[in-house]
Amino acid sequence: DAGVTQSPTHLIKTRGQQVTLRCSPISGHKSVSWYQQVLGQGPQFIFQYYEKEERGRGNFPDRFSARQFPNYSSELNVNALLLGDSALYLCASSLATGTLSDEQFFGPGTRLTVL
């Protein structure tokens, strides 16, 4: 079975540009979460979506937005890119909205570099 997939693998943008990152969850998983991992740090929670609705948002500016589609795939959008947005963006999927046994499965991430 395919795991969580993310595209693109790598991306280079310049300051002020906009970027869209994509995530396909494991088949049957309805919840998708996004994390930002700056080099040398642990992942930071950005968003969680379940059944196409936002269920949680971390401490990130409004330049960050996301959505989930009927097939449960998800996109993360970042506008007006800053140098500090350079990071590995991780997507994780799980079956439901967060029970004790609800394990998150992570994708390989998208490496975003902002020049």
Place this chain on the structure above:
Amino acid sequence: GDSVTQMEGPVTLSEEAFLTINCTYTATGYPSLFWYVQYPGEGLQLLLKATKADDKGSNKGFEATYRKETTSFHLEKGSVQVSDSAVYFCALPRHGNNRLAFGKGNQVVVIP
């Protein structure tokens, strides 16, 4: 808010050595605790977990015990291999398992 703290700095050790990575937590109540591993070029994988105090999680020779007295969840392995070289993250859930709070991670390098 609830958080975890990992010991500072990378860990370099020889093959077959004993590994300990410290993790302490701050939380209201007793949340589940997790260790994730990130191999080079890959995403995070759940290594082990414990859902209540005094639980011991174990997987692939790694163990961690949920100790509420010391608010700790230290990761241990008795004999590491080169293939254990990776970054290890301690984590706990906020508002459900889909919103994890991670520590800064520890790079482990095992030398043959």
